[in-house]
Amino acid sequence: MSRSQGAAAAALRREPSPPGDEGREFEFSDADFRALAKLAYEHAGISLGEGKRNLVYTRISRRLRTLGLATFQDYRAFLSQDRKEIENFINSISTNLTRFFRESHHFDHLREHIAAKFISRPLAARRLRIWSAGCSTGEEPYTIAAVLQREIRDVARYDVRILATDIDTEVLRKASAGEYGVNSLEEIPNIYREFFPVARDDSGKGQIFIDEATKELIAFRRLNLMDPWPFQGLFDAIFCRNVMIYFDGPTKENLIERFTNQVKPGGFLYIGHSESLLGRHDGLQLVGRTIYRREA
Numbered sequence: 001m002s003r004s005q006g007a008a009a010a011a012l013r014r015e016p017s018p019p020g021d022e023g024r025e026f027e028f029s030d031a032d033f034r035a036l037a038k039l040a041y042e043h044a045g046i047s048l049g050e051g052k053r054n055l056v057y058t059r060i061s062r063r064l065r066t067l068g069l070a071t072f073q074d075y076r077a078f079l080s081q082d083r084k085e086i087e088n089f090i091n092s093i094s095t096n097l098t099r100f101f102r103e104s105h106h107f108d109h110l111r112e113h114i115a116a117k118f119i120s121r122p123l124a125a126r127r128l129r130i131w132s133a134g135c136s137t138g139e140e141p142y143t144i145a146a147v148l149q150r151e152i153r154d155v156a157r158y159d160v161r162i163l164a165t166d167i168d169t170e171v172l173r174k175a176s177a178g179e180y181g182v183n184s185l186e187e188i189p190n191i192y193r194e195f196f197p198v199a200r201d202d203s204g205k206g207q208i209f210i211d212e213a214t215k216e217l218i219a220f221r222r223l224n225l226m227d228p229w230p231f232q233g234l235f236d237a238i239f240c241r242n243v244m245i246y247f248d249g250p251t252k253e254n255l256i257e258r259f260t261n262q263v264k265p266g267g268f269l270y271i272g273h274s275e276s277l278l279g280r281h282d283g284l285q286l287v288g289r290t291i292y293r294r295e296a
């Protein structure tokens, strides 16, 4: 090999493999993709179309490296033998992007229509149940908690609970820890900063540490939305935002019907910005941007 050919070969080795290129670290056949997409659908309702091929390759390649496996076929065999790997597989496949006060108009609505009205209720009726379904790393339920704490100053005195669930055990671990980089403060309006205390170490590096009083308002649980739900009562509000985008039409339809039945008459369902139900759905009335009220 000439010197220039050698340099070109070395440059190629340094370059990341472009998507769809044979130079990929692992061979990834149609059958591999189809088998993994089928598993994601069967276990989590997550619908992975052709456009997600590279996503699956990239995320599952990490599992292959961690497990020291040489091929996707080996990984598929491992998945069928070790049922615990399904959990890691789903954790790897799920997309967990979130932030504090995401789609902030939902929290203005929560403050005005639920939190502010709470105090005027008779003492015996001061009970509130809110569900953050698909809570990811916790920013959504902690935002809900901050809104309730600011509006209902002595909230701990009342029967107020936020249930925060996700299928991904890894994000739930982070959510329960309640520790976030200080950069996340930028997402939080000034009036709510008091609920996101920052501690700094000797070098001045800061971290948000959610306090115990806030954590006590929230129960983090693993729940696959595709499974039967273990609830006895209904919720005053359900947040299921930016979760249904990963599901296909029939799965989404079914879920919306279940959410409708799980929210109290007069209660609210908040969905993500790209998840409009086209203005109406049986039993639900559109009352704001991506906000639905269950008919009383």
Ligand SMILES: C[S@@+](CC[C@H](N)C(=O)[O-])C[C@H]1O[C@@H](n2cnc3c(N)ncnc32)[C@H](O)[C@@H]1O
Residues within 6 Å of the ligand: 043, 044, 045, 046, 094, 095, 096, 097, 098, 099, 102, 133, 134, 135, 136, 137, 140, 165, 166, 167, 168, 171, 223, 224, 225, 226, 240, 241, 242, 243, 246, 272
């Ligand atoms: C993009 S995050 C949305 C987080 C937050 N709700 C928000 O809007 O910022 C989607 C979350 O849905 C969860 N998810 C996906 N499929 C699920 C299922 N079948 N059951 C429960 N959670 C699921 C994922 O693990 C992920 O954390």
